Amino acid sequence: MLDRGTTPHERTEAPLAEIVSAAMLLHAVSALLELGVVERLKEGPRDLRELALGSGAHEERLLAVLRPVAAAGLVHESAPGTFELTPAGRHLRRDDPLGLRDLFRMCTHGDFFQAWTRLARSVESGRTAFELQTGSDLFLYLAERPEEAELFHRAMNASAPADVLLEAADLSGARVVADLGGGEGATIAAVLRACPASTGVLFDLPDVVAGAGPLLRREQVADRCDVVAGDFFDGVPDGADVYVMARVLQNWPPEEAVRILRNVRAAMSGTSRLLVVGHLSESTRPSPFVEAIGLSMFVLYGAVSRTSEQYEALFAEAGLALSRTHRVRDGESVMDVRRA
Ligand SMILES: C[S@@+](CC[C@H](N)C(=O)[O-])C[C@H]1O[C@@H](n2cnc3c(N)ncnc32)[C@H](O)[C@@H]1O
Numbered sequence: 001m002l003d004r005g006t007t008p009h010e011r012t013e014a015p016l017a018e019i020v021s022a023a024m025l026l027h028a029v030s031a032l033l034e035l036g037v038v039e040r041l042k043e044g045p046r047d048l049r050e051l052a053l054g055s056g057a058h059e060e061r062l063l064a065v066l067r068p069v070a071a072a073g074l075v076h077e078s079a080p081g082t083f084e085l086t087p088a089g090r091h092l093r094r095d096d097p098l099g100l101r102d103l104f105r106m107c108t109h110g111d112f113f114q115a116w117t118r119l120a121r122s123v124e125s126g127r128t129a130f131e132l133q134t135g136s137d138l139f140l141y142l143a144e145r146p147e148e149a150e151l152f153h154r155a156m157n158a159s160a161p162a163d164v165l166l167e168a169a170d171l172s173g174a175r176v177v178a179d180l181g182g183g184e185g186a187t188i189a190a191v192l193r194a195c196p197a198s199t200g201v202l203f204d205l206p207d208v209v210a211g212a213g214p215l216l217r218r219e220q221v222a223d224r225c226d227v228v229a230g231d232f233f234d235g236v237p238d239g240a241d242v243y244v245m246a247r248v249l250q251n252w253p254p255e256e257a258v259r260i261l262r263n264v265r266a267a268m269s270g271t272s273r274l275l276v277v278g279h280l281s282e283s284t285r286p287s288p289f290v291e292a293i294g295l296s297m298f299v300l301y302g303a304v305s306r307t308s309e310q311y312e313a314l315f316a317e318a319g320l321a322l323s324r325t326h327r328v329r330d331g332e333s334v335m336d337v338r339r340a
Contacts, residue, residue, distance in 0.1 A: 025072050028065050029092065030108045033101070037062070038085070038092045041075065045084040099158025106155040107296070110148065111141070115299050128302035138300050143207045153211060156183045161246050161277050161332055162190030168326035168334035169275055171242060174198050178240035180232055180264065181248035185212040187277075189219035191244070200225040201237050232260045238267040246277035250294075251301040254314060261318030265339060274320065274337040280327070281305040290331030311335060 011017075032038050035055040040046055048066070052059040066083055069075050074089035085092070091100040106112055111134050118129040130138050142149040160183070171177060171191055178201035179188040188200040200221065202212055206229035216222040228237050233256075236243075243264055249257050264274055279293050294305025306314075312322045321340040327333045 021072075025068060026108060028069050029074065029104070031065050032069060033092065033105065035062070037066075038089075038101075039094065041083060041085045041089075042093050045078050045082050048081045048083065051083065096158075099155065099160075102151075102155040102158040106151045109151055112148070112151075112300075119299060122299070122302075129299040130301070139205060143205070149207070149211075153184050153208070156247075157186040157215065160186035160190070162187045164328045164332045165244065165246065165275060165277050165334055166190065166194050168328055169242075169336065171195050171198065174242045176201065176240040177242045177244060178203060178237055179244045179246065180204075180236050181245055183208060183212075185215050185219075185225065185227075187244065187246050188225060189216055189221050192221040192224050193219060198224070201228055201240060202226070203228045203230055203232070203237060205229065205231065232263055235263050236267045238269075240267075241269070241272050243268065243272060243274045244277065245274065248278070249276055249311070249314075250278040250297050250305065251303055253301075253303050257303075257314050258317045261314060261320060265319050268339055270339060272339070276311070276335040276337060278333065279305065279331045280311075280325070280333045280335075281307045282331070283307055287331050293331070308333070308335065316340065 035057060037051055037055055040051055040054050048059055048063060051057075051066075052062045055062070066075060066077075069089075070077055070083070073086055074092065075083050076086050076089075078084050090096070091098055092104070094101060111130070115128075115130040115133040118132040121127075121132055122129040125132070128137075130136075130141075134141050136144075142152055165171075165187065172195050174195060175197075176199050177188065177191050177195070179185070179191070180203045182188050182202045182204055185202045188202050192198060192200045202209060202216070202225055204212075209227050209229045212227055213222065216225050216227070226237075230236065245260075245264070249260065252260065268274065279290050281290060281294060291305065297303045297305060308322070308325045315322050315337055319340050320337050322335055323338050324336040325333055326336070
């Protein structure tokens with residue numbers, strides 16, 4: 001029996017109740033995005049009637065969705081029947097600089113979302129949950145599905161960890177910076193803007209770099225960036241003094257990660273650096289956010305999240321040595337790696 005005097009956070013079931021609520025709230029937030037309510041709240045407080053009219057919804061039914069999202073702290077009922085986005089809710093706007101909206105949209109869309117329902121079968125079978133859902137490896141799937149590829153790359157571009165990289169490493173003296181698995185170029189573009197004397201190489205799969213032009217031109221770095229299509233399991237371009245792999249190694253199980261690293265080592269000169277940007281698990285103080293991101297790597301790619309010591313062992317297998325780990329924020333780190 002519950003003691004009526006206990007607050008929700010003292011109850012033993014509170015963590016489980018939070019997880020159950022989060023699962024439900026995820027759909028409420030998705031619905032507000034799909035109905036265009038978040039964009040309508042972008043300019044400031046709006047009346048429920050106006051919101052309902054704008055999204056073609058019934059007022060009471062819209063209120064049923066707004067209320068729990070308000071209780072969760074993403075919108076605020078500033079006056080009876082008037083709603084506005086809270087500072088946390090503003091991250092759901094299309095122009096959010098952290099890119100959380102685009103990540104949210106990708107994670108809640110079609111196969112990206114359904115793959116999670118295959119988690120138990122994935123643990124039993126050893127196949128990735130994404131493969132069990134779609135019959136295909138994620139990157140092959142994206143090559144054939146333009147709509148999902150657009151969602152994926154938009155989420156990657158919007159949340160690219162260029163600020164983490166630039167905060168941890170001074171790249172101003174770098175002559176050539178190569179971004180391996182650099183997607184459509186959000187990270188290399190930010191590096192080149194911060195380092196006007198450097199040139200860049202953007203390396204990724206052919207169908208991915210085919211979409212890089214608009215971003216590189218918009219960021220006005222296209223004339224300083226070579227775009228190279230390839231497969232890092234076959235080899236990577238040589239001649240760079242800094243190699244970057246941002247949120248790439250964490251996608252791959254150990255055997256594949258070592259194969260990629262051996263190819264990077266073969267391209268590195270004695271003075272090149274490899275900067276590995278990504279989420280690192282901490283065995284002593286695991287963060288729920290980082291562990292959840294780690295789990296998404298398992299669902300999408302079959303990789304289990306690693307600590308910096310576990311990365312160190314992979315680097316050593318590939319003839320590389322970890323010289324320093326910069327922990328930046330939210331569990332995202334930059335590992336500075338040299339040839340052993
Ligand atoms: C999780 S995304 C990270 C993208 C980008 N570095 C970022 O931080 O936003 C992984 C990237 O690895 C690329 N990739 C996957 N397999 C690859 C391969 N075999 N060769 C080269 N790039 C590959 C994907 O196309 C994708 O752009």
